[in-house]
Amino acid sequence: EHHLQRAISAQQVYGEKRDNMVIPVPEAESNIAYYESIYPGEFKMPKQLIHIQPFSLDAEQPDYDMDSEDEIFVNKLKKRMDISPLQFEEMIDRLEKGSGQQPVSLPEAKLLLKEDDELIREVYEYWIKKRKNCRGPSLIPAVKQEKRDGSSTNDPYVAFRRRTEKMQTRKNRKNDEASYEKMLKLRRDLSRAVTILEMIKRREKSKRELLHLTLEIMEKR
8 A cells, every 4th residue: 555655645745636646557458369269259148147056076166276377287288198177176176185284295195086196196296386386375265264372363364253252142132141141140049039938937837836835835834
């Protein structure tokens, strides 16, 4: 945001907007030569825009998606070996999910993958090289979550933070956590009061019986 900060600072100093203090905007290009090859003009609107795949293990798609560098590698590898883009994505996906902080070794990769040894070796060497050049912990992008030790408290890129305050339910019914605790305490106090009253009743009954026995003893004497 340094362009915006410079524009604001210049406006505060000079009191007016300067021509050289502007926020750069990317320009839109037209008459691109390769546009027609990427977006052909014979496009027809399909009858069904949303396609749902069946929930089965065979129809699951890998989480890894090929990029331009992968396409170049796969096209070169196709000249020597039989491999498809989907097969390459599945291999990289299994290698990524089978690795933790440290990547798997070549013998472990042969156990994870079911392809030929030569194909596994080519893909494994390419994957190791790309993983070393990757800045993140994995080639598959994942949601950055909060760490248990609390070291990522001030990180703005952390998603799905844990609750730090007490959970509150609907306000109109007063069913929040504090009211529930008060109701439990009131029930406990009422139960104690009922128990005390029962004991007082038994005490007074015993005192009355003792008084009657004392009167009988006096009369007998």
